[in-house]
Amino acid sequence: MMRLSVNPIGPWALIIxxxxxxxxxxxxxxxxxxxxGVSRLxxxxxxxxxxxxxxxxxxxxxxxxxIAERKTESALVLMLVDSSTSMxxxxxxxxxxxxxxxLETVQQARAAIERIxxxxxxxxxxxxxxxxGLQAQYYRFDGQLTxxxxxxxxxxDQEGDQAASRPGxxxxxSDSAQDSSSPKPPEGRETALGSMLAEALRRHEGKxxxxxxxVSDGASNSGRPPLTVAEQFKARGIPITSVGLGxxxxxxxxxxxxxxxxxTAPTVFVKNELQVRGTVRARGFANVPLEVELLADGVKVxxxxxxxxxxxxxxxxxxxxxxxxxxxxxxxxxxxxxLDGETLRANNEVGTYLDVLKGGLAVLYLQGxxxxxxxxxxxxxxxxxxxxxxxxxxxxRPATATxxxxxxxxxxxxxxDVFVLGDFPARLLTTMQQRQLADRVDQGAGxxxxxGRDSLGPGGWRDTALARILPVEVHPxxxxxxxxxxxxxxxxxxxxxxxxxxLASNLEESRAIWEAxxxxxxxxxxxxxxxGSSIWATSPDRRPLLVAQEIGLGRSMVFAGETWVxxxxxxxxxxxxxxxxxxxxxxxxxxxxxxxxxxxxxLDRRGLRLGQKLDLTIxxxxxxxxxxxxxxxxxxAVRLDANGLAVPETNMPIDxxxxxxxxxxxxxxTGEPGEYRITATARDAQGEILGTDSARFLLIEDDRELENPxxxxxxxxxxxxxxxxxxxxxxxxxxxLEALHRDSPARFExxxxxxxxxxxxxxxxxxxxxxxxWALRRRIGWx
Numbered sequence: 001m002m003r004l005s006v007n008p009i010g011p012w013a014l015i016i017x018x019x020x021x022x023x024x025x026x027x028x029x030x031x032x033x034x035x036x037g038v039s040r041l042x043x044x045x046x047x048x049x050x051x052x053x054x055x056x057x058x059x060x061x062x063x064x065x066x067i068a069e070r071k072t073e074s075a076l077v078l079m080l081v082d083s084s085t086s087m088x089x090x091x092x093x094x095x096x097x098x099x100x101x102x103l104e105t106v107q108q109a110r111a112a113i114e115r116i117x118x119x120x121x122x123x124x125x126x127x128x129x130x131x132x133g134l135q136a137q138y139y140r141f142d143g144q145l146t147x148x149x150x151x152x153x154x155x156x157d158q159e160g161d162q163a164a165s166r167p168g169x170x171x172x173x174s175d176s177a178q179d180s181s182s183p184k185p186p187e188g189r190e191t192a193l194g195s196m197l198a199e200a201l202r203r204h205e206g207k208x209x210x211x212x213x214x215v216s217d218g219a220s221n222s223g224r225p226p227l228t229v230a231e232q233f234k235a236r237g238i239p240i241t242s243v244g245l246g247x248x249x250x251x252x253x254x255x256x257x258x259x260x261x262x263x264t265a266p267t268v269f270v271k272n273e274l275q276v277r278g279t280v281r282a283r284g285f286a287n288v289p290l291e292v293e294l295l296a297d298g299v300k301v302x303x304x305x306x307x308x309x310x311x312x313x314x315x316x317x318x319x320x321x322x323x324x325x326x327x328x329x330x331x332x333x334x335x336x337x338x339l340d341g342e343t344l345r346a347n348n349e350v351g352t353y354l355d356v357l358k359g360g361l362a363v364l365y366l367q368g369x370x371x372x373x374x375x376x377x378x379x380x381x382x383x384x385x386x387x388x389x390x391x392x393x394x395x396x397r398p399a400t401a402t403x404x405x406x407x408x409x410x411x412x413x414x415x416x417d418v419f420v421l422g423d424f425p426a427r428l429l430t431t432m433q434q435r436q437l438a439d440r441v442d443q444g445a446g447x448x449x450x451x452g453r454d455s456l457g458p459g460g461w462r463d464t465a466l467a468r469i470l471p472v473e474v475h476p477x478x479x480x481x482x483x484x485x486x487x488x489x490x491x492x493x494x495x496x497x498x499x500x501x502x503l504a505s506n507l508e509e510s511r512a513i514w515e516a517x518x519x520x521x522x523x524x525x526x527x528x529x530x531x532g533s534s535i536w537a538t539s540p541d542r543r544p545l546l547v548a549q550e551i552g553l554g555r556s557m558v559f560a561g562e563t564w565v566x567x568x569x570x571x572x573x574x575x576x577x578x579x580x581x582x583x584x585x586x587x588x589x590x591x592x593x594x595x596x597x598x599x600x601x602x603l604d605r606r607g608l609r610l611g612q613k614l615d616l617t618i619x620x621x622x623x624x625x626x627x628x629x630x631x632x633x634x635x636x637a638v639r640l641d642a643n644g645l646a647v648p649e650t651n652m653p654i655d656x657x658x659x660x661x662x663x664x665x666x667x668x669x670t671g672e673p674g675e676y677r678i679t680a681t682a683r684d685a686q687g688e689i690l691g692t693d694s695a696r697f698l699l700i701e702d703d704r705e706l707e708n709p710x711x712x713x714x715x716x717x718x719x720x721x722x723x724x725x726x727x728x729x730x731x732x733x734x735x736x737l738e739a740l741h742r743d744s745p746a747r748f749e750x751x752x753x754x755x756x757x758x759x760x761x762x763x764x765x766x767x768x769x770x771x772x773x774w775a776l777r778r779r780i781g782w783x
Contacts, residue, residue: 005753007062019057026053033782041780048773055766059757067752075210076135077113077737078200081106081148082216082245083140084188085705089217091247098245098711099186102215105243105730106138106150109213112734116741134210134741141196142188143222145203189610189705191216192223193715197240198232209238210740211725213733217246218712221705226715230722239725243733246711255284255339256709258347259292260314262334262607267355269362269389270327278317278334278350282308285339294320295333327358329696351698352607361388361589364416366406368424368454369396375422377567381578388585391416395428404430411436417445417589422562423452425459426466438465442552446588451480451524451560458524469556471533471549478525486519487539487561489546495536499592500548500583503576505626513576518569523560548587555588575660579626599691601635601680607698608669614697618656618663620682620690627661630685637667640675640696654678673701 008015030046087099113136140148197212212233220226233240258281268274276294286308294302301322306315317334324330335349342348363382365375375392382388395405409415411433419437426434441447449455449470457478461467467474481487491514496507504510526544529535537546548557566577586592604615620631639650656665667678676697682690713727720727728736756762 002065002067005064005066007064009060009062015057015060018060022053022057023050026050041776045773045776045780045782048769048776052766052769052773055762055769059762062758063756065754065756067754075740076137076204076207077211077213077740078137078139078204078209079106079109079213079215080139080141080145080196080200082142082191082193082214083146083184083186084142084191084219085186086191086217086219086709087186087245089246089709091709091711092245098217101245101730103150105215105733108731108734109737110136110150112737116738134737137204139196139200141191141193142186143190143192144188145196145199189701190222191220191705193218193220194226194229195223197226197229198224201232201236201238209236212238212240212723213243214240214716214719215243215245215730215733216716218242218244218714218716219246219705219708219710220712220715227718227722230719233723238723240719240723241725241736242716242720242727243730244711244713244716244727245730246709246713248711248713255341256344256347257282257285257290257336257339257342258344259334259336259350262332262350262352264332264352264354266603266606267357268324270324270356270358272323272362272389274322274324274354276302276317276320276322276332276334278320280306280315280317280336281313282306282315283312284341286311286313288339290315290336290339292317292320293335293337294322295335296322296324297331298333324356327356330354330356331696331698346701350607350700352605353696353698354606355695357387361417361585361591362415363388363390363418363420363585364410365390365392365420365422366424366428367392367394367422368428368452368459369394370423370452370454372423372452372562373564373568374450374562377564377577378420378581381567381574381581382585385582385585388582395424398427399430399433402430402432404428404433406433411440413440413443416440418585419445419447421447421449421455423450423455423459425454426461426464431464435465438469441469441554441556444553444590446555446557446585446590448557448559448584448588450562451522451558452562453480456524456558457527469551469554470530470558471547471551471556472529472544472558473527475527478527480522480524482522486521486565487523487545488519489514489517489537489561490540491537492535495534498534498536500580500587501536502583502626503579505622505629513572517566517573517576520561520563520565526558526560555590557584557588599680599682599693601678601693601695603678603695603697605697606695607700609700610669610673612669614667614669616654616665616667616678616680618665618680618682618693619661628682628684628690629661631661631682631690632685633663633680633682635663635665635678635680637676637678639671640677644675646677669699671699673699675699 026049027046030049033042081102083099087102088097090097092098092101113134116134138148138150140146193214193216197214200212201209230240259278260281261279263277264274278292280290280292282288282290289305289307292304292306293300302320304317304319306317308315320334331351331353333349333351338345338348365378367375379390379392382390393406393410397405399405406429419440429437437447447466447469449461452459455461456470456472457474457476458480460476461470462474462476491501491511495501496510501514502510503513523539523545526547529544529547530549533547533549535544535547538544545560546557548555563577563580566573566580568574583592598621600619600621602617602619605612608614616635618633618635620628620633622628633656635654635656637652637654639647641647650671652667652671654665654667656663658664663680676699677694678697679692679694681692684690717727719725726736
């Protein structure tokens with residue numbers, strides 16, 4: 001059967017009005033030549049012009065011929081079977097697993113399709129010839145969609161990428177075949193139900209899909225929202241029929257203890273106390289005391305008890321502390337011993353790594369009651385130096401004859417290597433503490449006093465034990481200077497090559513950096529430097545600003561102002577501020593000369609879950625702990641076995657980019673759970689190796705599949721309701737397929753559109769008419 005159809009480009013009234021106007025304009029243009037002409041061809045010319053106009057007007061109606069054809073095409077049923085690890089739970093009748101019931105359901109569906117004369121086909125052989133019956137295409141799914149033949153349980157090669165929007169969702173391919181008597185067990189660590197529905201639909205674009213059958217527990221925990229994807233199926237008229245497996249009540253299957261997180265500092269110094277925190281989820285163990293253990297390299301070093309008051313509760317773990325006696329890379333583990341009745345025991349512990357540093361420098365910053373930005377920016381600058389730890393003590397009340405606000409052990413020998421006094425008056429310490437502070441310097445510690453309203457002479461330091469070790473004379477009336485434009489710090493030309501003053505690899509660059517630093521807001525007036533001291537920096541009018549000396553076994557320094565303005569001015573001045581303070585601390589502690597290059601690899605975390613991102617930073621330092629700007633870097637990760645040895649063929653190069661003198665990169669956790677090591681190598685401009693560094697991290701198995709064992713049957717019912725499908729128990733799938741066969745006739749009518757206006761013959765006719773019209777007009781002399 002054939003019929004004509006039109007699809008005008010606009011309203012009929014507008015098209016009719018336009019047609020009349022164009023025809024009238026055509027007749028108006030030809031009225032004079034027609035009346036005055038004598039050739040009979042003039043009427044043919046006008047007729048051809050009107051035919052050309054009518055062809056244009058007809059194209060505006062976009063006419064088509066619709067031909068109805070009766071075709072025979074088998075209806076396709078896509079069957080998606082959940083193969084995530086939650087399908088291994090044994091909450092079906094008779095203690096059977098969800099997976100066992102799923103396999104049995106698929107076999108019954110297969111038998112039903114064969115009874116009604118259908119077939120099971122692969123994606124490459126979806127039959128389009130005349131045939132009756134249903135065709136079935138089977139897939140396993142978790143975070144991937146894999147073509148599957150239930151009789152052999154063998155995944156087959158598929159082309160195309162996943163349409164899922166998250167990393168890790170891909171197409172799994174394999175050419176192996178397994179015997180149907182030993183099906184591959186569910187191993188998927190996630191269920192991306194929505195993404196897999198969308199991917200199955202994409203692979204069969206243009207095919208006649210009778211239904212999508214999902215055999216699952218509905219526990220979707222990844223990828224696109226299933227209900228959003230269901231709207232696409234609804235728009236296409238494709239029903240989703242769900243076969244629900246498992247119980248939506250947790251029951252005894254839901255009892256579980258999961259250690260979710262361990263939190264600690266990335267580094268700690270030998271003999272310093274390390275604090276560890278964490279979180280534990282307890283489900284089904286209300287009022288049961290849980291012992292949480294902290295293990296260091298597999299040895300229990302601390303423990304605490306927690307108790308959940310409800311059936312499902314997130315608990316915080318605190319008060320776990322440990323002191324390491326030896327340096328090195330250490331593995332920490334937070335663990336809860338498995339309890340009877342737990343569903344899953346693999347999630348009872350979580351681990352990370354940290355670096356225990358030897359020879360680390362401990363710095364005590366003493367601040368008086370006057371507010372200052374100095375401590376904040378000093379700590380920010382020194383945060384890049386893991387071998388320097390800064391503690392702050394803010395004292396506000398004057399000391400009595402025997403006590404002060406300073407902790408009693410703060411001035412014990414060996415506790416701190418360097419003391420920084422920032423705008424700190426003498427009255428806040430007892431006389432005994434002042435003597436202790438001077439003794440620490442005599443015994444090898446370092447001390448720097450910064451300028452301020454309560455510092456030096458105005459701070460009452462002249463008649464104290466500390467005045468003896470300072471590199472300048474101290475007088476109460478010294479005062480300070482605060483000019484409107486600030487004070488420029490000018491390095492002493494003879495001191496530019498001193499370790500503290502070198503802000504670049506050569507003197508010219510260092511001088512340029514000092515000149516670019518902004519002025520400091522003000523400075524204390526320093527009195528006469530002592531004999532044997534060194535003036536390293538002055539004001540433009542040659543008043544001393546930075547003076548240092550060696551005293552006993554220690555070193556002391558005075559800087560007349562504060563440096564925080566340099567940290568805030570620009571990125572370049574912040575880098576100078578960071579380098580200057582690191583060098584000041586190292587010089588005061590007599591740690592300025594190591595003589596060896598060093599490569600430092602820093603990871604932003606040492607334990608991560610699948611799918612998380614690990615960021616890393618690499619830096620090459622010369623013998624004076626100065627970054628080497630022209631260094632190049634390489635890094636790769638490798639998986640380690642139980643003995644800490646590299647697993648062959650698991651090397652993963654890491655893409656790096658330069659950021660100043662550092663190299664940075666990222667690694668996404670997509671491999672097998674376990675222990676990994678990243679090795680970084682630095683080379684100089686000639687390609688010679690400067691050094692290497694390595695760090696381990698743990699890739700933690702993501703147990704989201706078994707963390708909540710309850711089935712989400714409500715989601716499966718919603719998918720069926722939205723798309724016009726059904727929610728079925730497993731034993732009713734065969735009946736559903738037989739009914740679907742009856743309601744999906746193999747023969748159906750298809751309308752094929754043949755456009756009249758949108759083809760080359762129509763265009764050729766239009767050009768021919770215009771050509772003839774022009775030729776005749778030329779012949780009769782109208783052109």
